[in-house]
């Protein structure tokens with residue numbers, strides 16, 4: 275496995291903008307051992323021990339990287355044995371702790387372990403365990419990671435940003451902690467989400483870990499329990515609102531742009547009102563996107579198009595699909611926006627006409643034009659009740675499903691179990707022979723239904739996707755109900771990497787559409803027939819390279835690509851499709867110890 279990867283890395287040097295040779299290190303002695311970017315633990319060769327003042331600070335035997343890797347995996351496996359039978363919470367947090375300790379100590383080894391075991395470790399560093407970590411962050415806190423900007427730092431951010439030790443930052447993931455997964459307002463504790471997302475950037479997109487920056491904008495919290503918690507590490511005040519809030523985000527964005535004008539900023543887990551408002555406010559000024567609105571939309575659209583193909587229908591039949599979306603928040607509305615645009619494009623009809631096949635449900639039921647105080651972002655998707663037969667404003671999920679008999683039921687409500695037995699059984703009456711159920715809310719306990727419930731109540735012929743991972747379902751007689759992880763992790767790393775390498779100053783709808791189309795076309799007909807809509811997470815680096823290339827090519831086609839490093843816009847424009855993928859791959863960092871001293 276390692277041989278293959280190394281060969282790929284060598285072959286792809288052709289286009290690489292990375293400068294080969296020793297890594298720069300200006301430290302010596304214990305400062306190096308305590309710096310996870312440079313630390314090699316027992317792996318420092320004798321020359322480095324001599325020249326970096328490490329002699330005597332380590333046990334004498336030099337251990338190879340592969341040997342260190344095996345050692346870690348052995349201790350991980352023995353931890354697994356020891357915690358077997360304990361509660362899910364204890365098991366998950368123990369696994370997170372051992373990985374986190376390695377992350378804090380030796381990033382090269384940590385990322386190698388993560389990349390090689392991504393399917394096993396993603397549920398620990400990402401959803402669902404990351405949700406548990408956020409909930410318990412103040413108690414789990416040992417060392418800071420990333421940067422924290424609070425309402426108390428107003429007027430200081432331009433100088434604070436220079437406190438970050440790295441001269442170059444490529445990817446920033448930013449949250450204000452106001453809507454962490456389906457867990458609500460977790461204040462400063464939400465920092466674990468940007469950390470987890472950026473771990474995926476390193477693992478999937480090969481962003482150099484020295485060039486990532488997780489950020490928490492702590493503007494207070496409205497979570498009373500946290501405000502009263504003695505251990506809470508955030509600002510103990512209610513959330514800032516209105517102009518006061520926006521002035522903090524403005525100041526942060528300007529500080530980032532001043533120091534790293536080319537960095538891509540991903541907004542993550544902002545409550546809906548700020549998610550939409552900040553996207554509108556910044557998307558033409560800075561290189562940024564909102565993952566919950568835009569990344570999720572692309573993954574969902576790819577899943578919806580895959581569903582049509584899984585049903586054995588031509589892709590053009592997407593325009594006829596009836597789709598019920600449960601959840602009118604940033605994610606649900608993001609999906610609707612993109613899906614409606616796709617229908618309009620495919621059918622040639624107006625977006626208004628394209629909306630008629632989509633049904634939107636929020637906490638107050640079916641959203642119609644009769645709804646009072648509807649959020650402006652949801653208004654375009656309100657159905658006219660006069661055009662609906664027998665379904666009225668505020669109709670429940672079961673009422674809508676029974677009447678509409680949708681091809682697809684898609685949940686982004688954040689509410690666990692809303693696709694109950696009755697709702698799932700009603701999906702048996704779907705007009706489709708292979709209806710799709712997407713329970714996309716995270717973490718696991720917030721999923722609208724479990725995979726087992728879906729296959730058992732809605733029938734074995736369904737297509738199923740969930741935001742957090744579930745095991746495939748054994749349907750008996752050797753048959754398997756396939757579980758797709760319908761999560762934005764399939765797209766955001768490629769969106770970030772493709773944008774970065776294109777040098778585009780903004781992320782356009784065209785670039786996002788290219789990302790979604792790339793993911794949608796990734797699967798073979800054979801896989802789709804089996805209900806497999808997305809590739810295995812084991813292939814995430816490959817998926818990300820393809821998605822990144824699609825994003826980059828879209829930026830070039832739209833005339834936004836300004837180039838990156840030594841590779842200018844003209845060179846990008848002359849790359850074939852294959853060359854673009856290779857260019858992307860050659861810029862993906864791969865964890866290997868690099869020499870820290872020049873050979874004499």
Ligand SMILES: NC(=O)c1ccc[n+]([C@@H]2O[C@H](COP(=O)([O-])OP(=O)(O)OC[C@H]3O[C@@H](n4cnc5c(N)ncnc54)[C@H](O)[C@@H]3O)[C@@H](O)[C@H]2O)c1
Pocket residue numbers: 453454455456457545546565566570573600601602603604605606635636637638639685686687688689692714715716717720740741742760761762763
């Ligand atoms: N799988 C993914 O890639 C992915 C991506 C983004 C968000 N999500 C998940 O989606 C969920 C929602 O995220 P969001 O940002 O849209 O949140 P949000 O708070 O902005 O929106 C939640 C929406 O659900 C509605 N709702 C609440 N209770 C309901 C009920 N009982 N029945 C029907 N609707 C109900 C609310 O009215 C609101 O419209 C979260 O759990 C999040 O983790 C998943």
Ligand SMILES: O=C(O)C[C@H](O)C(=O)O
Pocket residue numbers: 400401454455456543565566715716741761762
């Ligand atoms: O974080 C995830 O796993 C997906 C998504 O961004 C979410 O908010 O749930």
Ligand SMILES: [Mg+2]
Pocket residue numbers: 455542543565566
């Ligand atoms: Mg999110």
